[in-house]
Structure formats: structure tokens, C-alpha cells
Amino acid sequence: MPLNVHPDIASLSPYVPGKPIEELQRELGLVRIIKLASNENPLGPSMKALAALGQGIETLHRYPDGGAFRLREALADRWKVTPDQVILGNGSDEILGLLARTFLAPGDEAIMADQTFVIYKMEVMAAHGKPVIVPLKQWRHDLQAMADAITDRTRLLFLCNPNNPTGTMVSASEVERLLSRVPAHTIVVFDEAYFEYVRSRQFPDSMAYVKQGRNVIVLRTFSKIYGLAGLRIGYGVTTAEITNFLNRVRPPFNANSLAQRAALAALGDDEHVARSRSVNEAGMEQMVKGLTALGFSPIPSEANFLYVDIGRDGRLVFEAMLREGIIVRHIEGRMVRVTIGREEENREFLAALKLVIHSH
Numbered sequence: 001m002p003l004n005v006h007p008d009i010a011s012l013s014p015y016v017p018g019k020p021i022e023e024l025q026r027e028l029g030l031v032r033i034i035k036l037a038s039n040e041n042p043l044g045p046s047m048k049a050l051a052a053l054g055q056g057i058e059t060l061h062r063y064p065d066g067g068a069f070r071l072r073e074a075l076a077d078r079w080k081v082t083p084d085q086v087i088l089g090n091g092s093d094e095i096l097g098l099l100a101r102t103f104l105a106p107g108d109e110a111i112m113a114d115q116t117f118v119i120y121k122m123e124v125m126a127a128h129g130k131p132v133i134v135p136l137k138q139w140r141h142d143l144q145a146m147a148d149a150i151t152d153r154t155r156l157l158f159l160c161n162p163n164n165p166t167g168t169m170v171s172a173s174e175v176e177r178l179l180s181r182v183p184a185h186t187i188v189v190f191d192e193a194y195f196e197y198v199r200s201r202q203f204p205d206s207m208a209y210v211k212q213g214r215n216v217i218v219l220r221t222f223s224k225i226y227g228l229a230g231l232r233i234g235y236g237v238t239t240a241e242i243t244n245f246l247n248r249v250r251p252p253f254n255a256n257s258l259a260q261r262a263a264l265a266a267l268g269d270d271e272h273v274a275r276s277r278s279v280n281e282a283g284m285e286q287m288v289k290g291l292t293a294l295g296f297s298p299i300p301s302e303a304n305f306l307y308v309d310i311g312r313d314g315r316l317v318f319e320a321m322l323r324e325g326i327i328v329r330h331i332e333g334r335m336v337r338v339t340i341g342r343e344e345e346n347r348e349f350l351a352a353l354k355l356v357i358h359s360h
């Protein structure tokens with residue numbers, strides 16, 4: 001039977017995630033696999049989060065607290081806002097979808113970069129909005145061009161900072177200039193999934209704009225430095241007015257009970273966060289050095305991954321690396337993204353890459 005699917009949906013392609021370890025094990029019969037494809041924390045979850053999960057399993061027959069009282073309180077306390085300014089998502093991914101469904105009427109515009117997190121475009125199109133694509137300039141968001149692209153119909157402007165897949169950031173002064181040009185009818189979405197890894201002192205204080213009552217939302221996640229990607233939990237901090245609208249669209253139990261518990265414990269585990277940061281810093285240095293020694297020029301990154309022009313067909317390199325038991329991410333053309341792993345993982349990645357580029 002022919003289906004009647006809206007062209008906005010029919011034209012989408014499903015999101016292609018990083019290849020799961022078990023899939024590669026099945027396909028190639030390899031035992032040891034190193035996954036550097038999805039910007040996960042190579043140290044794993046916080047032990048405190050694991051302990052909290054254990055305590056949560058006996059009440060799995062109950063629905064979660066749909067209002068996520070304790071976690072929202074803790075996040076509000078952390079960011080010095082009120083709990084009604086915090087919204088949780090089944091991953092911050094889900095909040096991107098809520099934003100599109102809540103604020104876009106058919107044909108409304110949403111501005112985003114050409115090379116950025118692909119979910120923005122998918123969610124905007126699924127909500128029948130119009131993605132307005134602004135090319136990166138020297139691998140960074142071109143905030144001037146993004147501001148120029150704003151029209152009466154612009155409802156959302158996505159600013160991925162640091163940007164995935166480039167790892168680059170825009171500074172506080174650049175953001176300040178952008179915001180001076182953003183009208184009230186446009187919500188700026190600061191997607192800061194990699195915030196905790198950032199070292200630059202020029203990084204904007206986006207929460208300050210929330211506190212000023214501007215129409216902005218800051219998205220953060222427990223999937224990256226907190227090491228809880230598998231549980232799916234992220235959050236947004238914004239005005240109470242915006243959460244109020246988002247909550248009308250949000251599924252009532254979108255943040256599951258184990259995720260809520262684990263996130264609360266992880267949020268309090270400063271030691272795990274600090275260790276994860278320092279392992280990333282050391283690994284970043286190791287990877288930049290190693291890639292440079294192989295003749296590549298990775299783009300300087302503020303996150304936990306590097307974006308590299310691999311000098312040849314990136315898909316072939318991705319596939320050849322798979323045969324070496326290493327999963328990276330082919331983004332497009334010659335561009336490959338690699339997550340910073342533990343010291344030995346980085347070492348094995350660099351050794352395998354050396355082998356692969358000599359045969360390609």
C-alpha cells in the first residue's frame with residue numbers, strides 16, 4: 001500500500017550513529033575493539049553513579065518522577081537558577097526535538113551551520129520548519145553571517161559550542177555581538193554538550209544570558225564527561241517561560257528513573273569529572289602530537305575529539321581502521337573525527353593509522 005508521507009519526512013535519512021562495538025565484533029569476529037567514534041568518556045561512568053543505579057532497581061515497577069524533582073533541584077542549585085528553569089531530556093537530543101516541535105510552525109526558519117550536529121536539521125525538518133544553513137568560516141561558526149540570516153520567521157538559532165564535528169568554539173565577545181543582533185522572537189540554542197572539556201578562558205558564560213531573561217536555552221548532557229551516554233539523560237537551562245512551553249510537548253516520563261538517579265550522583269562526583277578532564281587533556285596532547293608526526297594537521301579542539309583531514313578518501317580509511325579493530329567516524333570526504341581515548345587506546349589508534357595510510 002502506498003504511504004502518504006509528508007515530503008519533509010520522506011526526504012530525511014535516518015541518523016547514522018557511531019558503529020557499536022558488538023556490531024563490529026559480530027562482523028569481523030574481532031575480540032578487542034577500540035571505539036573512538038561517539039565522543040564517549042573512555043574512563044566509563046562515575047562509580048558513584050553506578051552505586052546509585054544499584055539502589056534504583058528495586059523500584060523499577062514504578063514510573064519515574066515525571067517532574068524529576070531531585071535532579072532538577074540539584075541542577076538549579078549548580079547553575080544558580082530556579083528548578084522551573086530546568087528541563088530534562090532523554091538525552092539532550094530529545095530537547096532539540098522538543099524545541100523544534102514547540103517553537104516551529106510549518107515554514108518557520110531555524111538557523112544552523114553547514115557542518116554541525118546533524119540532529120538540528122533532522123528535527124527542524126521533522127517539525128516542518130525550514131533549516132537555514134550558514135557555512136562555517138575557517139571551521140568555526142560564522143556568527144556575523146548567522147545574524148545576517150535572521151528574518152521575521154527565524155524562531156531558532158543553533159549554536160553548537162564547541163562545535164561537533166570540528167571541536168572549534170566561538171568566544172564570549174563573539175557571542176555578545178551576536179546576541180546584540182538577535183530579536184526576541186528568535187531563541188538561541190547554546191548546545192554545550194562538551195562544555196566540561198573546554199579549557200579556553202574566552203568561552204562564553206551562556207548561563208548568564210539565561211539569568212538576564214534572554215530568550216536562550218543552554219543544553220548540557222550527562223552523555224559525555226559524566227559517562228552516562230547509555231542511560232540517555234541531558235538537560236536544558238532556560239527561562240521559566242520557555243520551559244513552560246516545552247513541558248506542554250515533553251512526554252511525561254521522558255527521563256527514566258535510573259537515569260535520574262545516576263545523573264544526580266554523577267553531578268556530585270567532582271573527582272570523576274576532574275579525572276576525565278585531565279585524561280582528556282593528556283590524550284589530546286598525545287593525539288595532536290601523534291597525528292602531526294604522521295603529517296596531518298588536526299583542527300585545534302576544545303572538546304574530547306579531533307577533526308582531521310586525512311588526505312585521502314575518509315571512508316576507505318574508516319573501513320581499513322575497522323579491520324584493525326578501531327572505530328572512528330567518517331564525516332565526509334577526507335574528514336574523519338576521532339574521539340580522544342585512554343593513553344593506550346590513543347597509542348593503538350596512531351599505530352593502526354600509520355599502517356593504514358601506508359597502504360592507502
Ligand SMILES: Cc1ncc(COP(=O)(O)O)c(C=O)c1O
Nearest residue numbers: 091092093117164193221223234
Ligand atoms: C553537539 C551535541 N549535542 C547533543 C548531543 C546529544 O547528546 P545526548 O546524548 O545528550 O542526546 C551530542 C552527542 O553526540 C552532541 O555531539
